[in-house]
Amino acid sequence: MNTRQSVRRTRSLLGVGVSCLVLLFLAPAPASAQPTGAVGVIAGSVSADQGAVVAFRVKARETAQRIAYTVYTVDGRYQIFNLPPGSYEVQVIEDGFDSSVETVEVRAGQTAAADLALTATGAIVVQGAGAAGATAQRNYGGGAADDRVAELVDFDTLYPPSPAREVMLQSCFGCHGPAGFHRRGRKNEAGWRQAVDRMFDPNGRVANMAAGVPQVTYDLVSLEEKESIIQYLTDNFGPNSTLRDLELDPLVRDEAELSKAVYVQYELNRAPRRPLSNGVTPRGSIHSVFASIARPGVIWVSGNGSNAILKVDTRDPDFTTRTTEYWIDNPENINVTPHGIIEYRGKVYWVELTGDHVGELDPATGAMTRYPMPTTGAGPHSMWVDSRGNFWYTYFASSGKIARFELASKEFTEWEPLAGFSGYGIVVDAQDRVWAVGLHTPAMFMYNQETAEWTSYPMANPARRPTIDSRGKVWAAHYFGNAV
Numbered sequence: 434m435n436t437r438q439s440v441r442r443t444r445s446l447l448g449v450g451v452s453c454l455v456l457l458f459l460a461p462a463p464a465s466a467q468p469t470g471a472v473g474v475i476a477g478s479v480s481a482d483q484g485a486v487v488a489f490r491v492k493a494r495e496t497a498q499r500i501a502y503t504v505y506t507v508d509g510r511y512q513i514f515n516l517p518p519g520s521y522e523v524q525v526i527e528d529g530f531d532s533s534v535e536t537v538e539v540r541a542g543q544t545a546a547a548d549l550a551l552t553a554t555g556a557i558v559v560q561g562a563g564a565a566g567a568t569a570q571r572n573y574g575g576g577a578a579d580d581r582v583a584e585l586v587d588f589d590t591l592y593p594p595s596p597a598r599e600v601m602l603q604s605c606f607g608c609h610g611p612a613g614f615h616r617r618g619r620k621n622e623a624g625w626r627q628a629v630d631r632m633f634d635p636n637g638r639v640a641n642m643a644a645g646v647p648q649v650t651y652d653l654v655s656l657e658e659k660e661s662i663i664q665y666l667t668d669n670f671g672p673n674s675t676l677r678d679l680e681l682d683p684l685v686r687d688e689a690e691l692s693k694a695v696y697v698q699y700e701l702n703r704a705p706r707r708p709l710s711n712g713v714t715p716r717g718s719i720h721s722v723f724a725s726i727a728r729p730g731v732i733w734v735s736g737n738g739s740n741a742i743l744k745v746d747t748r749d750p751d752f753t754t755r756t757t758e759y760w761i762d763n764p765e766n767i768n769v770t771p772h773g774i775i776e777y778r779g780k781v782y783w784v785e786l787t788g789d790h791v792g793e794l795d796p797a798t799g800a801m802t803r804y805p806m807p808t809t810g811a812g813p814h815s816m817w818v819d820s821r822g823n824f825w826y827t828y829f830a831s832s833g834k835i836a837r838f839e840l841a842s843k844e845f846t847e848w849e850p851l852a853g854f855s856g857y858g859i860v861v862d863a864q865d866r867v868w869a870v871g872l873h874t875p876a877m878f879m880y881n882q883e884t885a886e887w888t889s890y891p892m893a894n895p896a897r898r899p900t901i902d903s904r905g906k907v908w909a910a911h912y913f914g915n916a917v
Contacts (some may be wrong), residue, residue, distance in 0.1 A: 563802015
């Protein structure tokens with residue numbers, strides 16, 4: 434028996450108030466519409482009283498296991514395959530619409546029908562060009578949304594060309610992104626000076642790092658350039674400036690491609706969070722993930738806002754048992770902010786953005802070991818391991834360094850490929866060559882362990898998070914440059 438209710442969609446795919454882990458899988462071909470074996474299918478239509486239904490998300494949440502499956506519509510219809518038997522709540526996730534919620538029972542070898550009707554809540558929210566105010570803020574990575582209506586303009590109008598802007602493009606936008614300044618509130622010169630000074634302050638503690646290393650150094654941005662940035666921001670985003678936002682390209686949804694994907698979302702049964710030495714309880718956020726090789730189906734997660742490492746067993750359907758949380762004890766009783774995470778020979782390793790340690794977890798015993806780093810306050814960020822058992826990591830602040838932790842000897846070694854380098858991602862290829870990129874540097878660095886030489890490969894923009902494909906090619910994303 435199916436039941437129906439109505440819900441207004443004003444939030445994103447990830448739920449609010451519960452931690453979730455989302456995995457992406459390829460959907461089966463439409464020819465497999467008839468379920469077989471111990472799984473079933475949910476299928477149906479999506480209609481709206483206004484506008485066209487183009488690649489709308491449909492989410493089916495199993496209420497006992499608390500696992501959700503999300504697909505996209507094609508020609509106003511959807512199909513969700515390979516669902517374990519159980520009770521599901523099915524709804525559309527689309528801004529600007531109220532969606533009916535159908536409760537359906539999925540049985541093995543059967544297809545359950547759930548047709549979903551949408552009611553527009555007023556003006557349909559525009560994604561991309563034409564989005565204004567709070568909508569434009571959220572669409573393009575702004576910090577704190579408000580409901581003021583902004584004038585939409587192109588980039589050169591929002592950020593007029595000038596030598597100061599060129600410095601910002603190389604040294605600021607790679608971290609802050611396109612919404613990093615105009616959506617941070619209009620300020621007078623004193624306000625902008627305080628904000629910019631923090632980036633150069635060793636005690637600025639950007640991203641909750643420990644004190645010790647600034648986010649930007651005068652090796653990369655001179656004192657004169659810093660002053661020009663303060664004046665530029667005051668001139669363009671001062672107290673009396675016109676409220677403007679960046680006009681976006683229209684969001685184009687390719688139904689054919691999107692229909693090939695299914696997003697599986699696991700709700701996490703979190704352990705009680707303990708108060709820290711400052712009296713604050715960690716907010717519970719999570720960050721990086723690593724798919725276990727030693728334990729297929731297990732996903733290791735760094736709890737950057739949890740002071741914990743999480744194990745999520747995606748092969749365990751039971752909500753109450755699939756998540757294990759390992760609290761990171763430390764003498765200071767702070768949130769050490771675990772960030773980059775990796776598994777090696779059955780153990781889990783991470784770097785601590787605030788705690789300045791490499792961490793090690795033995796899942797077999799639950800024992801943790803933390804190794805103090807030689808540089809403190811630099812925000813160790815990303816981590817990878819080579820075939821020799823050496824862990825390589827970058828620093829988020831402008832320490833200029835890339836470091837190696839040798840597991841066998843427990844010794845650290847640091848290199849300085851560029852003064853003021855701020856690392857934001859590192860990988861090691863099959864030849865044990867180390868590749869790293871940074872927030873302020875339009876280049877990729879490679880270290881050859883055989884020759885002990887560094888090589889710099891220029892790029893058009895600073896990049897983030899390099900990765901290596903199956904053919905050994907190295908890729909990195911230009912966070913602001915809109916390219917890979």
